[in-house]
Amino acid sequence: MERSSNQGVLFALAVLLLVAVGVVTIGERWWWLPPLASVHGAWIDTLFNITLVVTGIVFVLVHVLLAYFVWRYRARSAEQRAYFYLENKPLELTYTLIPAVVLTGLIAAGTRAWFQIQGPAPAEALRVRVVGEQFAWRFQYPGPDGKLGRFDPRFISDENPFGIDPEDPAGRDDFVVTEMHLPLNQPVEVLITAKDVLHSFFIPAMRVKQDAVPGMTTRFWFVPTVAGTxxxxxxxxxxxxxxxxxxxxxxESAQEFERWQQEQTPVGELLSSMSQ
Ligand SMILES: [Cu+2]
Structure with missing residues (x-):
């Protein structure tokens, strides 16, 4: 009896020591999310923080109570039997209804944010197609006409490495790059697909992530709010x-983005120079 309670104290001290080492060594990286750089990301972070606080309170409360009950109702003699009840309606209702209400609230807030990010983009949004391939991202921009040309991996050949339909007039002025550029504070709708296998398009600073699926277009829209790389x-x-x-x-700023766009070579020009 005396021995096992000493072991418990030692175990508790070891746990506390580990927590202290963790807190001291983690330094400036104590918060694991990268700096936030989009409008939509703020909703995600709010949801994340609410979930963390709610589940954190429950986690601490449950474990403190669990430890207390283990200690308070420990076996003090061989004859002692644990006290229990088979049924307790008010108690069962309480511990079913409270989590149900809290979880419904969390799910409702999450669903709302999801539909805002997945919902229709504003009409003025820039549309960019992202194509994932082993092992790089390619970005197709609409060019001066503002319309993306049709894309299909079946169009990919030595003469047409981009897979843009050569018959589609909307695709002639498009350009394809391996570095994505976006103007500051302007909504952008991203159309995501893949050439070969499943990929997942993820921009942690914008708090957006979506699967890139061959033969299918997935999408989301967001507004970048902080210039940077x-x-x-x-x-x-x-x-x-x-x-x-x-x-x-x-x-980057709208002017810098405009200048960058003008430096790019349209797909139509590249295709005709390649077929010569
Ligand atoms: Cu990948």
Whole structure:
């Protein structure tokens, strides 16, 4: 009896020591989310924080109570039997209804944010197509006509590495790049697909992530709010080179974005020079 309670104290001290080491060594990286850089991301972070606080309170409360009950009702003699009841309606109702209400609230808030991000983009939104391939991202921009040309992996050949339909007039002025650029504070709708296998288009700083599926177009829209350079990792284990599949997003002023667009060569020009 005396021995086992000493073991318990030692175990508790070891746990406390581990927590203290963790807190001291984690330093400036104590918060694991990267800096936020989009309008939609603020909703995601709010949801994340609410969920963390609610589940954190429940977690601490349940474990403190659990520890207290284990200690308070421990076996003090061999004859002692644990006290229990087979049925307790008010208690059962309470511990069913409270979590049900809290979880419904969390799910409702999450669903609302989901439909805002997945809902229709504003009419003035820039549309960019993202194509995932082993092991890079390619970005198709609509060019001066503002319309994306049709894309289908079946159009991909030595003469047409982009897979843009050569018969579609909307595609002639499009351009394809390996670095994504976006103008600051302007909504962008991203149309996502893949050439070969499943990938996942993920911009942590914007708090957006969506599967890239061959033969299918997935989408979301967002508004970048902070100029800078951001990572676009692939978040789906897509093959041996998955770890190097990391694109770059540059968010810049509208003027800089305009200048960058003008420097790009339209697909129509590239295709005709390649077929010569
Ligand atoms: Cu990938």
């Amino acid at each position: 951001y990572d676009i990792p692939c978040a789906e284990l897509c093959g041996q080179g998955h770890y190097i599949m990391r694109g770059v997003l540059v968010v």
